Amino acid sequence: MSRPGTFALKKWVRSPAWMVAFIVGAGITLVALVANAWLGSLDPGNAWGITYGSAAAFFMLAAALYGVRRRLLAVRVGASQKWLLFHVYGGALFMLLVFAHTEFRLPSGGLNLWLWWLSLIVTVSGFIGIFLQRWIPRTLNSALETEVVYERIPELVKEISGRAEELAENCPPAVREHYLNQVRPNIQRPQRRLGYFFDITGGVRGRARDVAVLSRVLSRDDREKLDELERLYRTKLEMDAQYSLQTALRTWLFAHVPVSIALVVVVALHVYVVIKY
């Protein structure tokens, strides 16, 4: 436990040592930039610019090794966690070096533009992935009562829908009308909504709000049926929340990995063109 008045890095990052290493690396890059601007000029083609670019390429390749580590490396070197940390921090440093190499502005030329945007997409998608991997499990655990296996969500929603349909047939007209108009359209299949990323519980509660008004005018038996219907609807909405967030958790890699493969090849092409001309 940290002493009062001191800054505990461990509270904010899981691996403070790696964060410090990244900050040192970024600091060295920025100092080099200042020295470069003082002594010469910011130019991707001079010795300084080529140094930034070479360093960026090194970090990019080293970070890319994380993806092929299990498949290609016969000998396990280091723990997977360390590889991942190097992948994350090395990737961040890679982007900083790319900015330094391109003088912190959009480059000109088709190939260079492709390279810049691919680098940015890979880095940003990586940061988004880190965020999603930290935030989604925590949110799902704390905000929702329903726990469900992602792959079974459509099947379970179908079952809920069937039960709700049976229940609604035995409900009074007011409840049945409410079910047909408000509930049925939203209970038949899983639905992904962007709103769950911003307010997961509010999204669920907001849709179930209308039921409270209706229950005041019903008899006790009818109220019980309505409560059951509401419980089924709420469960389905929570499954929607699970569906939305878990889809993101599973698919962000499709924005990250293909682009990073392309990035590696385009960097190789860029290096070839630079060496040739």
Add this chain to the structure above:
Amino acid sequence: MDKKGTFSDMRLGVGKDYIFPARRSKMIIAGVIVVAVVLAAYVFDTKVFDIGFTSPGAVSSNHAIFESKCELCHDPFASVTNSVTNNKCAVCHENSLSELGIYSFAGHYLYRSGDPARVEKALAEYGSREKPCAHCHEEHQGRNARISVIGDHECAACHEHDAFVGAHPEFEFVRSSIPDDSTMKFTHVHHTKLVVQRNEKLGRDASLEGACQYCHRPEADGQHFAPIEFDAHCGECHLAGADATKKFAVKDPGDPTKVGVETLAMLIAARKPGTLWALNTNPNEFKMIGPKISKKPIYHEDPWIVENLRMIRRHLYPDQGLSDLLKTSVEDFAGTGELYAEAIRTLQSYSEGLRGRPEPEVQTDLETIDSLIVAVRNAAAAGTLDRAAFATGPMAATVSDEMKSDLFDLADKLAQACLVCHYVEDGMIRRVRADQRVFTRGEFDHRAHLVQTGCLDCHTGIPITTAMTQQEALSQAIDGSFIQNVPGIDNCTQCHAPRKADDSCATCHFMHPNKSGQNEELVRSSGR
């Protein structure tokens, strides 16, 4: 429940709605597709469309015609930091017969100094700082980029003055107090008053600025002013026909001790080289008053006066070398080429006068003259002209002091009309420097400045404005032609300063100053 396949060896049923995880291979395939698109673009660019996919940016419009031909400028696999060597640029730009090259650093070191020794000295001191063409003229900055515009930091790599305000030294002619060596007597204020009065009388622009431009007429480029010429600027008032010489004693061919002038008849009879003009001169211009002769009118560069002055000088200085062919003296500011050019013109006028004569000795002289002219032209082309050929030997020892005095007196009287504006020394009119370049290493565009300011706002060395209302003439010390009426750097920095008018090095200085020497003849002669 409908099933979607089975799971594991137990063949457990999987629900129809079960979401199978996406296969990782799809990510690899997607990545390969993106790679294929990029590589296809590269291949199409290099083999088919030439759209410059790998180019880091569009080239400037001057080079756009061969934008897709990278090897015209880049040496493949030559260097990572600079594959555009000077040899590549020279293929089109350094099309010159000059050894130094127009765009070379050697050409820059020679900037207007004309001193080859500067090249070696500068090379020793700055050679390590020389950069290739592509370092300053950076391409691939877009179609509208002006790659000839260079930042001051490039100049500051060698020149310690990295700013105009505060760091640039005072102009040399101010720093060294270099006077205007025009060797003329000229009073600006007096003449300005006269021109203003004249313009008022003629209903023309009677302003002071208009008076300035009566003589200082801008050239077509607006940058410089045409040299002052007697006929264009002075002849309306000076030697306008009413001037006459004094009366001179006539030379006696039988008595070499008698000092006198040669008459028109004597010159025609003698048929000396360079006196063809005498045949076309009106004898009525000369008047015999007893034994003396006078001439009226007097012309500018009057040939009779010039020939008699030449006769006097030959008497005093038998060995004048080639300066005998000159009308005016040899001065430091006169280039060797300029002196030889005038000498050749004189020789050509001699040969014109002799061509019609059949005498063998005359024809021999003509051949000598022609071969001399050829020799001078060859020497000029080779840069081996010898200025020492114009040196004047010592005064003739046989001339007595009394005769010397008489000869100098005669020369002064002969040149009396000339002495209004000119200086005469040793019987010779001093050469006038009609076109003095004040800035030896910079350029000044008058037209750009006259749009916003007047002549007398900057040229304040002679108090023309305040003196216009004064009746008495200013002294020569204030109003002489030797006064360098050109402002110093303080005048310029009032406007050319940060956040004001452009104060970059290239505003006034050229890195490649002699590119006007790359004329079209050189281009044609190279076969391009």
